[in-house]
Amino acid sequence: MSNKKPSxxxxxxxxxxxxxxxxxxxxxxxxxxxxLTTPLRKGVLSGDIVSPIFEKxxxxxxxxxxxxxxxxxxxxxxxxxxxxxxxxxRIPERHVEGDYVMINTFGITSSIDFxxxxxxxxxxxxVARAMQALEASFVKKTNDDGWHTLLSAxxxxxxxxxxxxxxxxxxxxxxxxxxKTVMRRNGGGNSVTANGxxxxxxxxxxxxxxxxxxxxxxxxxxxxxxxxxxxDDAASLTRIxxxxxxxxxxxxxxxxxxxxxxxxxxGSLFTNDVELVIGLDQGSNDSFIMPVKMEVEVHPDxxxxxxxxxxxxxxxxxxxxxxxxxxxxxxxx
Numbered sequence: 001m002s003n004k005k006p007s008x009x010x011x012x013x014x015x016x017x018x019x020x021x022x023x024x025x026x027x028x029x030x031x032x033x034x035x036l037t038t039p040l041r042k043g044v045l046s047g048d049i050v051s052p053i054f055e056k057x058x059x060x061x062x063x064x065x066x067x068x069x070x071x072x073x074x075x076x077x078x079x080x081x082x083x084x085x086x087x088x089x090r091i092p093e094r095h096v097e098g099d100y101v102m103i104n105t106f107g108i109t110s111s112i113d114f115x116x117x118x119x120x121x122x123x124x125x126x127v128a129r130a131m132q133a134l135e136a137s138f139v140k141k142t143n144d145d146g147w148h149t150l151l152s153a154x155x156x157x158x159x160x161x162x163x164x165x166x167x168x169x170x171x172x173x174x175x176x177x178x179x180k181t182v183m184r185r186n187g188g189g190n191s192v193t194a195n196g197x198x199x200x201x202x203x204x205x206x207x208x209x210x211x212x213x214x215x216x217x218x219x220x221x222x223x224x225x226x227x228x229x230x231x232d233d234a235a236s237l238t239r240i241x242x243x244x245x246x247x248x249x250x251x252x253x254x255x256x257x258x259x260x261x262x263x264x265x266x267g268s269l270f271t272n273d274v275e276l277v278i279g280l281d282q283g284s285n286d287s288f289i290m291p292v293k294m295e296v297e298v299h300p301d302x303x304x305x306x307x308x309x310x311x312x313x314x315x316x317x318x319x320x321x322x323x324x325x326x327x328x329x330x331x332x333x
Contacts, residue, residue: 006124010035011122011124013028013031013032013035014028014032014119014122014124014127015119015120015121015122016028017029017032017119017300017310018116018117018118018119018120018121018310019116019120020116020120022302022305025116025305025310026300026302026305029300029302029310029312030300032300033298033299033300033312034298036131036298036312037296037297037298039131040131040134040135040138040296040298040314041295041296048139048142048143048146049143049146049147049246049248050142050143050145050146050147050150050290050320051142051290052282053146053150053200053280053282053288054146054288054289054290054320055285055288055289055290056290056292057289057290057291057292058292058295059105059291059292059293061293061294063293064102065102065103065104065105065291065293065319066100066101066102067100067101067102067103067289067321067323068099068100069099069100069101069323069324101321101323103289103291103319103320103321104319105291105292105293105317105318105319106317106318106319107294107315107316107317108138108141108142108145108315108316108317108318109313109314109315110134110137110138110141110313110314110315111134111301111311111312111313111314112130112131112133112134112311112312112313113130113301113304113309113310113311113312114126114127114130114309114310114311115308115309115310116305116308116309116310117308118310119310131312134298134312134314138296138314138316142318143250145320146290146320147248147250147257148260149320149321149322150278150280150288150322150328151257151260151261151265151267151278152265152322153322153325153328154261154267154278154325154328154329154330155261155265155266155267155330156325157325157326157328157329157330159182159186159329159330160268160269160270160330160331160332161175161178161179161182161279161329161330161331161332162175162178162269162270162273162331162332162333163175163178163333164270166333168272168273168274169273169274169275169333170210170333171203171207171208171210171211171275171277171333172218172333173214173218173219173240173241175277175331175333176198176201176240176241176243177241178331179198179201179243179277179279179329179331180198180241180243182329183196183197183198183279183281183329184196184197184198186326186329187281187326187327196281196326196327197281197283197284198243198279198280198281198329199242199243199244199280199281199282199283200243200244200245200246200279200280200282201243201244201245201246201277201278201279201280202246202247202248202251202277202278202279202280203245203246203247203248203251203275203276203277203278204247204248204249204251204252204253204255204258204275205247205249205252206252206253206275207247207251207252207275207277207333208245208247211227211240212227212228214227243279251275251276251277251278252275253274253275257276258275258276261276261330262276267330269332270332273332273333274332274333275332275333276330276331276332277330277331277332277333278328278329278330278331279328279329279330279331280327280328281326281327281328282327284327286323286324286327287322287323287324287325287326287327287328288321288322288323288327289320289321289322289323290318290319290320290321291318291319291321292316292317292318293317293318293319294315294316294317294318295316296314296315296316297314297315297316298312298313298314299312299313299314300312301313
């Protein structure tokens with residue numbers, strides 16, 4: 001939500017929403033809630049660190065959230081072979097049957113309220129800040145639910161990549177190479193297929209900053225100079241070997257998502273390693289699903305008027321699922 005002063009028409013509506021007359025206030029609050037729904041949805045999506053990963057699947061009320069799994073299950077890629085036909089005989093049959101998974105959707109809710117006088121006096125800064133708090137609550141909830149699903153899939157795959165030659169806590173370019181190789185070898189197919197291509201790596205900001213401290217054992221002097229002069233959004237810091245690097249504040253030593261991976265899910269890092277890295281194949285678009293039953297809706301809370309307050313509550317309904325855990329790999333450094 002922007003702190004930029006809104007139009008005179010919107011300020012007039014805001015003043016009416018803080019009226020001491022309940023019918024005037026409620027009518028204005030209904031209109032205000034509708035006006036705030038679109039920017040709130042936009043803010044939730046822009047702040048969300050899982051929306052670029054999961055493919056949204058908008059659904060109608062009552063629609064099924066059943067999704068088919070890959071016909072070639074993990075570990076069976078090499079079982080589908082052809083045979084030499086001697087010219088006389090029946091062609092062998094190879095029957096495949098896929099499973100389905102039901103991704104549960106769930107409702108999320110949040111609310112915010114403030115004094116009527118802030119609206120009546122058109123204190124837009126206070127109201128805008130309240131809406132930012134409402135937006136942040138949805139962003140936080142969506143981030144956690146999505147990443148908890150991804151981390152659970154990584155633990156379930158039970159594959160951990162590490163650079164045994166690296167110093168303790170050192171992020172290396174060799175680790176990226178190892179993750180690329182593990183993703184390809186375990187993705188099915190052969191060396192020319194598109195299965196299992198590492199496209200994105202998610203890690204802590206400290207891990208990203210390790211790149212700035214790479215010595216000549218990691219990169220040549222020309223590359224080091226380019227890294228030293230690069231800004232935070234420069235390609236030399238955000239893309240290596242064709243893999244996009246993303247920093248996530250919740251990753252790192254004793255940070256929220258890493259603690260969830262270790263303490264709640266029972267995952268582990270390699271001996272003496274201190275940080276978790278998650279690699280994804282986001283090019284396939286066949287695994288990370290986000291069914292959406294209801295987009296974010298904002299409604300006024302008419303009961304707050306008795307307490308000389310103005311309140312809004314919002315709700316949404318969605319879910320998260322990883323259909324193929326071959327598209328995710330965990331690593332540590």
